[in-house]
Amino acid sequence: MTRMPDQRTDRVRYPSHRAQVKNARQRTARVLGEWGLSDDTTAAVVAVVDELVVNAVIHARVPRGREVGVALRLLDTVVRVEVRDADRTEPNPCKPLDPAKKPSAQDIQEIPEGGRGLLLVELLSERWGCLPEIIGKTVWAEIPHTSAD
Numbered sequence: 001m002t003r004m005p006d007q008r009t010d011r012v013r014y015p016s017h018r019a020q021v022k023n024a025r026q027r028t029a030r031v032l033g034e035w036g037l038s039d040d041t042t043a044a045v046v047a048v049v050d051e052l053v054v055n056a057v058i059h060a061r062v063p064r065g066r067e068v069g070v071a072l073r074l075l076d077t078v079v080r081v082e083v084r085d086a087d088r089t090e091p092n093p094c095k096p097l098d099p100a101k102k103p104s105a106q107d108i109q110e111i112p113e114g115g116r117g118l119l120l121v122e123l124l125s126e127r128w129g130c131l132p133e134i135i136g137k138t139v140w141a142e143i144p145h146t147s148a149d
Contacts, residue, residue: 060087
């Protein structure tokens, strides 16, 4: 695992394995605490990191030995989360997302386990998307933040 020196950016690579999801959550919570963000912001960002890393390690068709990259960037009004894997297949929400309406918590609860991750990302984020890369893709989300003051 490596960390960039800029205190407003944190980048880490994890082995593409389910057990690493916990490490990603814990590191995210620690970094956001160091940045002085509120508990609500931290909870939202940790939930988004959890969902995107789970998707990367479970659903992405990644060759053995490849890693999942996680980047956190503290911007003026949002925390930008980026999760990169080696599969170019774009994420596919189990239920079409209406761009004019954010899903509610009830919408998400009505979806069976294993199909609600991207709807949760949609609910917690100002916006999110997917960028194809030469090898793989980066799924990103921007979560509004507040300080712990």
